């Protein structure tokens with residue numbers, strides 16, 4: 001490598017301009033002179049669905065930990081979300097939650113809950129990120145392969161193809177000192193690494209075969225429930241169907257029904273209503289009887305837990321990192337993906353702050369190890385229940401998971417009667433407290449004594 005081609009902190013490229021990519025770009029802008037986001041979609045001017053994020057039609061919960069990080073890296077995020085029609089309210093008081101067949105008490109709990117469409121959350125983030133002068137977006141371009149140094153020890157950029165519908169669209173090489181892959185759960189990075197002579201990361205996939213069906217409704221003005229979100233939680237292996245209604249922009253309701261395997265909800269209109277009517281509690285069906293549908297029913301099945309173990313690789317080229325769903329993607333019922341994307345950006349910020357060498361030698365090793373640690377709790381939360389779903393593929397409950405699940409069932413049993421357990425559980429789910437908080441002696445004792 002000649003002196004003039006030595007990597008510096010001039011230009012970083014991010015593949016994918018969704019939550020993880022936008023947030024990575026925001027962090028990189030503090031450390032690189034220029035950041036380019038390569039995104040295959042055209043970004044819509046307003047909050048709207050786009051094909052590169054097909055899950056965008058479905059209910060997306062923004063956990064408190066995610067909101068805190070978004071506010072930290074994009075000050076004013078929450079205000080902008082609310083100004084554009086999002087909602088913030090008290091989790092305990094206004095989320096009517098049925099956990100393991102029991103309704104949880106509603107009272108002021110001072111744990112915030114945010115609801116908005118996925119399209120709005122991403123739009124607010126995108127507006128703030130693209131306002132940074134260092135960041136530009138190269139939209140309607142597909143990243144098609146990595147560019148590497150002749151000895152393949154460093155990634156030097158990305159080759160992109162314009163997305164204009166022509167198979168022979170011109171290829172362009174975009175040089176970069178650092179490439180961050182945030183292209184989601186179908187990332188082609190394992191294949192691109194193989195093309196450069198590296199091993200692909202080992203993968204863990206635990207698939208409980210979850211299906212979603214979602215429809216937007218407008219509630220009748222005279223229907224005034226005591227909730228802004230109504231949630232019938234699934235609880236495998238016993239309760240394999242559930243649903244959520246949450247208020248989104250314009251006072252509309254996003255209604256998402258869910259089920260594992262053969263219990264997944266249908267996507268036709270009559271089947272959607274019948275599924276809601278067949279749930280163990282009638283509340284969702286009763287609510288949608290007081291509302292008018294605003295569009296089609298949309299289904300979604302691409303929901304497995306998928307972990308690519310980049311942290312286990314012994315060799316990787318310098319100048320390359322993987323984040324977001326491309327690194328770890330989760331069963332969406334636990335609402336963790338966007339927050340984990342924000343956690344990934346936070347990991348990146350911390351790693352870059354510690355580094356002085358412009359070449360960032362070996363950053364991939366430290367970054368991916370830190371990512372594996374930072375996503376471990378989310379993985380544990382989403383897979384420990386999923387491994388008990390009948391028909392799950394890729395995992396079976398370990399002894400530890402059996403013990404944890406038995407304990408969690410006891411926690412769910414005492415929540416209706418113990419405020420402290422309810423608040424702690426809610427904070428754990430929101431990633432603002434670690435799961436170990438559920439083992440506080442007062443909660444532990446009560447859980448152990450819980451019989452029914």
Ligand SMILES: Cc1cc2nc3c(=O)[nH]c(=O)nc-3n(C[C@H](O)[C@H](O)[C@H](O)COP(=O)(O)OP(=O)(O)OC[C@H]3O[C@@H](n4cnc5c(N)ncnc54)[C@H](O)[C@@H]3O)c2cc1C
Nearest residue numbers: 016018019020040052055060061143184324325332337338
């Ligand atoms: C049904 C469903 C419901 C969900 N519900 C929740 C929820 O309640 N709460 C929550 O926090 N999370 C939820 N998630 C997860 C959440 O959507 C993701 O975790 C989040 O979007 C972060 O993903 P990402 O940015 O890594 O990837 P994605 O959002 O998948 O985005 C990848 C981006 O990369 C672009 N791209 C892909 N390949 C290329 C390429 N070769 N070149 C250029 N661009 C490319 C795509 O167009 C897209 O913009 C849900 C997911 C699903 C499937």
